[in-house]
C-alpha cells in the first residue's frame with residue numbers, strides 16, 4: 462500500500478535520468494524485492510516468449526498474499542530474466558520495470574533520496590526527463606498497482 466505522500470514539486474523542472482544498465486534494480490533488495498505482475502504483464506511476457514499465459518505463469522510466477530510476482534530463486538537474488546546484467550525480455554518487461562524510478566512510493570524528497578538517488582546510478586545521467594513523462598510513468602504505475610490489488614482479490 463502507498464504510504465508516501467506524493468510531492469510532485471520536486472519533479473516540476475524534470476529530472477535527468479538514464480538507465481546505466483547496472484542491473485541493480487533487477488536484483489531483489491529490501492522492500493522493493495518482488496517484481497509484481499498484472500495479468501496484462503503476464504500476457505505480454507508470455508507472448509514475447511511464445512508461451513501461453515498459463516504456461517508462463519506456471520513456469521515463472523508465484524503468488525504471495527494474492528499478488529502475482531516473478532518467481533524468486535532461493536540464494537539467488539537476481540531476476541530470472543537478468544542475463545549478463547541485461548534484461549533478456551526488455552521489450553516486454555513488466556510495468557514496474559518500465560516505470561522505474563517514477564513509482565508513487567518514491568515521489569517525495571525523502572523517499573527519492575533514500576530509495577533512488579542513493580541506490581540507482583542512472584539518476585543525474587543522460588538527458589532531462591520532462592515532468593509530463595515523469596507524471597505519465599507514475600500514473601501508469603499507480604494504475605498497475607490498482608490492477609494488481611484488484612487481481613489479488615480474485616481467487
Ligand code: SF4
Pocket residue numbers: 486487488496540541542543544547548549550551554555558
Ligand atoms: S524483468 Fe527485466 S527489467 Fe525487470 S527485473 Fe527482471 S531483468 Fe530487470
